[in-house]
Amino acid sequence: MKKHGLVKKCMTFALGAALIMGMAGCGPAGSDSGSGQDANETSGTEAAREGATAAQAAAGEETTLLIAAAASLEAVFEDQLIPMFEEANPGIQMEGTYASSGDLQQQIESGLEADLFMSAATSNMDTLVEEGLVDQASVVNLLKNDVVLIVPEGVESNVTGFEDLANADVVAIGDPESVPAGKYAQEILTGLGIYDQVAEKASFGNSVTEVLTWVAEGSADAGIVYSTDALTENSNGDDKKVTVLATADNSMMETPVIYPVGITTSTNKKEAAQTLEDFLQSEEAMNVFVEAGFTANK
Known part of the structure; x- marks a missing residue:
């Protein structure tokens, strides 16, 4: 990840603060009571996150995505997929952390700030979905293995x-x-x-x-x-x-070896995370997976 100087950090802070203050001042007068206030506060929080991301972009900062992936995926990600993704998506860096799927599940449960999770078993992904830590709508059963x-x-x-x-x-x-x-x-x-x-x-x-x-x-x-x-x-x-x-x-075997991928609910980089998940489903990425011995789960 690139390091930024004090000036860039101050610019980012100022831009983010200005966006948040501007959003806080919007809205009709007199709408500060009851459930409307709660909704405005929730909307303000989401807007603040988006504002912070916009401020980073304005300051020229790169977005860094962290994918927590099963150990059996390390070689294919590090050798081929990460360089391919970064080349195709300037401004987005991709990092991987690799371990057994069970260990990664526990790390996410303990607060690992991963943007995506890719498991070597559906059971680990299902547990995180049930716990509200992975967005169920984002989960794709991507690959098979032997x-x-x-x-x-x-x-x-x-x-x-x-x-x-x-x-x-x-x-x-x-x-x-x-x-x-x-x-x-x-x-x-x-x-x-x-x-x-x-x-x-x-x-x-x-x-x-x-x-x-x-x-x-x-x-x-x-x-x-x-x-x-x-x-x-x-x-x-x-x-x-x-x-x-x-x-x-x-x-x-009663249980097929399926590799699902999904976006965590804690990420504040959902658009970039979706870009990465879409890339992993692309023909270009799938050809790399197949060359490494995986099978597309169709």
């Missing part, structure tokens, strides 16, 4: 698929309490009747990215991640890091 079983590349393994995962000495999966990939893994292994066996030898990661790293560096014999994670890991550098042994099909 869950895959991986092992370190070039290492002999006793594992051939999900069914015999208990043969591994150390299994890496996301923590089912907060990591959607871990919840999907738990669902798959429970359906196969081997979750308890696997859990006894499991290392639980705080994000799917951590699980991927453990397998890629060989500290875990096998792991469960998204197909996009395996693709990204193998595209970094010349050497292939992981081998995909199996992909979970619909018969193994």
Whole structure:
């Protein structure tokens, strides 16, 4: 984010104050009682926010949007989508903060000033909508992903698929309490009747990215991640890091892997946030997602 000098800050303050004072002085005389006064106060608050944004624009300041996005989206956002969006939208900067969807949900509940949230599971988004922290009308179920079983590349393994995962000495999966990939893994292994066996030898990661790293560096014999994670890991550098042994099909999972995106109710940059959400649904952005291994949710 760019830093501004004292002069620019003073200009912004003066412009914002002038707009707010001007709005406060508008309206017919004698309309200062009852519900009308409450409505004027509410309208004044909203106008003040808009006035502040207008003042920033007049002072030449850039708008910065923060998107809280699932860890499995970090590479595609940082490497491609953020530069593309900023180039197409001069005056709007985009920043990302990445973690497990459960952790991001808790951060938003605790006051994280994110403008958009993009989750790797609909359950986290649904909770924030129910709590009034994400605008339900803005939510779009944008992408699909697959869950895959991986092992370190070039290492002999006793594992051939999900069914015999208990043969591994150390299994890496996301923590089912907060990591959607871990919840999907738990669902798959429970359906196969081997979750308890696997859990006894499991290392639980705080994000799917951590699980991927453990397998890629060989500290875990096998792991469960998204197909996009395996693709990204193998595209970094010349050497292939992981081998995909199996992909979970619909018969193994009741819950589809859906990535929803929505605008938070606390943002005072709704127009810019909508511009970003529209961009993420564009053909240009969707081509990037598909290239990274995601599927459009149609």
